[in-house]
Amino acid sequence: MNAALARDRSLSCHVALDGWRRGHGNRRIVNEIIRATYMTWFLQCAGYGDAHVELFKVAECAGEVALMKADESGEQEGWSLDDEWVSTFTEILALHDAQLRTAPLHQYESAERRLLAFLHGPERSPIPAPND
Template sequence: MSSRRGGAGVSRPRKHLTKAMLLPMVQASVREQSLTSHLALVACRDGHGNGHLFNELMRTVYLAWFLQEDGYGNEPVRRFKTAEHAVEAALELAHAANEWVLAEDAVPVFESLLALRDAQLATAPLHKIISAEHRLRQFLAGTASSPVPDADPEQLS
């Protein structure tokens, strides 16, 4: 009896995942990534932001989005889009007036997305986090303006 499953196509062998890849990140790495994101938010909220810190905020938002797509989270799409628009507005202000500050009304959105990201880092297996980082690199190398789809008009109400 053959151990091959029926089918005409040849399948590639699955990549073996180590125990470490199947478990969540080690706590020290979770704390380090979380702290980096939260400090970026505080600096941008308080008017001490810069291009690097705003990039860190968007990196966090996009990684949270990719992990949510993999089943780790249930935040509304509009929250991710609001975060994108808030950073775009902040970058326009920085370009026009050299003020690197996040709008006050956007802070709660970022706080909720950072809380989501913290939960994802604490629970998602390492291979899912690495996959999300790979997807972020692919997005950055491409031409799309956002990995987050436009919010459904019904979700905006």
């Protein structure tokens, strides 16, 4: 992957996380961060990373909770990320940054295809339970 594309992708994710953390979250931002979480997982499955599966499950849960709270409140904007989850997403984005620097473009494209297949499929999560 060329450096400019990797930098743009990384910056987009970090800006989204910062906005969510500062109380400017919305459905688009949460979806972008969860997309990055899944991409990081798929790239790790391809050999680019060794984070514990629990990290990804916690992030996935945080996204689900945020969307559920928003649905219950009816709020479309101004969502905040709970402090206990900031470090989870920071760790995932740090790994994703490393992946963007080291994984070849074909691996990134393969991860994107896996993400699209998951999004259009029946599975609830592409990340296995920690004990699986």
